[in-house]
Amino acid sequence: MTDQPQGAVKTRLYVESPLAEGQSVGLDHERAHFLRHVLRLDRGDAVAVFNGRDGEWRAVIDGFGKGWCSLTVAQQRRVQSAAPDLWLLFAPLKKGRIDFVAEKATEMGVSRLWPVFTRRTDPNRVNSDRLRANAIEAAEQCERLSVPELVEPLPLARALADWPADRRLFLCAEAGNARPIAEAMRETGPCPAALLIGPEGGFDQSELDELGKLPFVVPVGLGPRILRADTAVVAALACWQSLSGDWTADGGDTRPPFRSPTEPTV
């Protein structure tokens, strides 16, 4: 057992298993390797685990085997809290930029990540496993209690075909009529929301025209510069979170858990 104060945890892991006191949790080869050979943890060391349903728990390493690690769940550290109801629809970008979108959108608290193909979308497929791995890693790192739901990629028109009537879709449009984002979001107020970010080449004009006719679409402008798609993702999510999301509340619950220098979580 490495030298650490009682209660301190050496990392945070997302798991699928149910979490409750005394529950056993098995980790796969990759996680076991990470704990043993990267973090150099041993039997008796503690990690934090969360599964998106049962809050965050301290769990203690029982032992390692060839390609596995088992943990026993001990005390609860945080109770599950509701996450904002915020979807991100985005045109897939090339590798590197799409990794970034998954990481940043997760940090920014989206509940659903949804790749959609627009007319000028360059990549015509998405590596969903890679997207999910990036989202999980970001959730572990940023102290989220959940991982965004990853929805099957679809052509934009199909994604919008069964759109829920009460959910506003903020269209981040680099051309055409659009109101300043803060003004439009303030007027809309808190509600189930989604943001739509186009591809690097922008939306097609006909696409913007069609989108503008949909009753749930609110075109918004992100200022006078042309933002890269990955920049627009973070920027638009920041506007929503700060005006209508979980960045609006004062108080202890809304501040990140304090991470002391002696208790790294990564």
Add this chain to the structure above:
Amino acid sequence: MTDQPQGAVKTRLYVESPLAEGQSVGLDHERAHFLRHVLRLDRGDAVAVFNGRDGEWRAVIDGFGKGWCSLTVAQQRRVQSAAPDLWLLFAPLKKGRIDFVAEKATEMGVSRLWPVFTRRTDPNRVNSDRLRANAIEAAEQCERLSVPELVEPLPLARALADWPADRRLFLCAEAGNARPIAEAMRETGPCPAALLIGPEGGFDQSELDELGKLPFVVPVGLGPRILRADTAVVAALACWQSLSGDWTADGGDTRPPFRSPTEPTV
């Protein structure tokens, strides 16, 4: 001369020279190579140039030599407009992440980029040439008419020693007392502003305490998740631009110039 409509430009370049009709502009080896061998431009082709003072101009390639290219400035395309007065003070990050900060902060419209060393800042030096090259590239790409001023890196305390009394410094604090960012920025209103983003490991508690005592410092919170420093840069800048900066205005001037698919600017 490649086949392009009159007036169309094939790329956008930042130059140091004064710009006015008939003026000659020389490009260095790297730019000349880029125009000739990457974009495959030739004598008579047009590019757009800007220098941060004289607006944006169409310029025509006169010819290439060994390691140079000369242009003649033709018509003005856009007049110079005022940029927001917004500084970004940030703790240097490792390569990759700091490139990202330079790119994103430029797209987000900062007027001054200022690396500052905090107690837990990991890299102890900054490659200013690289930072500047990233900022220039982003300015060319995002249709800005200027490049952020790059200030000599300093320890945080020294950067704050001669702070202008009328400039608010929004401290993006992951711990301690801080008001929700939108609320704090709305109350402060439009004014000369600066944002301070700490290092990956966060500020030291004593550092936060000292910062909190300075009359121009406004601590702000960015929600319940721990954001990476590079995420916090884009998010905090988006809040300021959308509430107090140049994303607030309606109207033609505040929409990006339309970039048609047949007129790529990169």
